[in-house]
Amino acid sequence: MAVQNVDFTAADAPQRFVASLRETGFGVLRNHPISSELVESIYCQWQAFFEGQDKHEFRFDPERQDGYFPPSVSETAKGQTVKDLKEYYHVYPWGRIPDALAGNIMEYYRRAESLAATLLGWIEAQTPPEVAALYREPLSRMIADSGQTLLRVLHYPPLSGDEVPGAVRAAAHEDINLITVLPASNEPGLEVKTREGEWLAVPCDPGQLIINVGDMLQEASGGYFPSTSHRVVNPSGPARFHSRLSLPLFLHPRPEVVLSDRHTADSYLKERLRELGVI
Ligand SMILES: O=C(O)CCC(=O)C(=O)O
Numbered sequence: 001m002a003v004q005n006v007d008f009t010a011a012d013a014p015q016r017f018v019a020s021l022r023e024t025g026f027g028v029l030r031n032h033p034i035s036s037e038l039v040e041s042i043y044c045q046w047q048a049f050f051e052g053q054d055k056h057e058f059r060f061d062p063e064r065q066d067g068y069f070p071p072s073v074s075e076t077a078k079g080q081t082v083k084d085l086k087e088y089y090h091v092y093p094w095g096r097i098p099d100a101l102a103g104n105i106m107e108y109y110r111r112a113e114s115l116a117a118t119l120l121g122w123i124e125a126q127t128p129p130e131v132a133a134l135y136r137e138p139l140s141r142m143i144a145d146s147g148q149t150l151l152r153v154l155h156y157p158p159l160s161g162d163e164v165p166g167a168v169r170a171a172a173h174e175d176i177n178l179i180t181v182l183p184a185s186n187e188p189g190l191e192v193k194t195r196e197g198e199w200l201a202v203p204c205d206p207g208q209l210i211i212n213v214g215d216m217l218q219e220a221s222g223g224y225f226p227s228t229s230h231r232v233v234n235p236s237g238p239a240r241f242h243s244r245l246s247l248p249l250f251l252h253p254r255p256e257v258v259l260s261d262r263h264t265a266d267s268y269l270k271e272r273l274r275e276l277g278v279i
């Protein structure tokens with residue numbers, strides 16, 4: 001099955017959306033409640049922030065993980081040797097946010113978090129009973145007031161031609177969290193790996209939202225929902241000179257939430273961050 005593009009307002013949206021997550025790890029939503037004007041204005045404001053110098057005053061705090069991560073620090077995906085070609089800013093409700101950017105980005109954070117709670121309700125309701133019995137508490141409750149949900153504002157700079165050989169915008173990886181809510185980027189490049197091992201572009205028009213399963217939902221569902229590898233490939237042609245922005249919201253449970261016999265959300269997150277080399 002290909003990644004399904006689902007009308008959020010259709011009567012059968014929960015079934016179609018959750019079937020897509022089960023089959024591909026991804027689903028795309030249209031006619032959803034998050035305004036595309038808000039996303040556009042966030043891209044515009046943060047493009048200017050990344051082009052300016054103030055970002056260096058917000059350098060990330062290694063303990064708390066909020067703030068600006070420059071390209072020299074940026075992640076090396078699990079199993080890779082070269083860093084991704086990206087810089088990013090981690091927004092948490094309790095974290096530092098430049099004053100002029102706080103209104104819109106927190107508005108987006110709250111709306112996307114609330115939509116994610118609805119979608120986790122759909123996922124739970126569409127999970128077969130024998131799998132749902134593995135959830136230690138309702139999925140939507142796992143994220144309530146967690147303080148761990150992370151909004152990452154990503155900037156992939158234009159390519160200079162001097163990149164380290166083999167470096168890509170985002171090397172193949174799986175997300176750590178329960179689910180990710182990702183508005184369509186201003187530029188293409190996102191690809192998902194199919195069960196057959198092929199890389200396919202995620203088809204998503206401006207204003208639509210991509211949702212994907214992360215490792216924590218895979219863990220909590222005993223593997224029923226697959227956390228699927230994805231990547232962002234380097235552009236070619238004139239698009240080499242374009243910046244790319246994206247805005248994933250990573251839904252994280254409260255630290256003490258039990259995901260499985262092996263892991264709490266906290267033990268799982270720490271293990272994964274160590275692998276990424278960021279703690
Ligand atoms: O930039 C994108 O479209 C995806 C980013 C991503 O997969 C991530 O940051 O985990």
Ligand SMILES: [Fe+2]
Nearest residue numbers: 173174175230
């Ligand atoms: Fe990702």
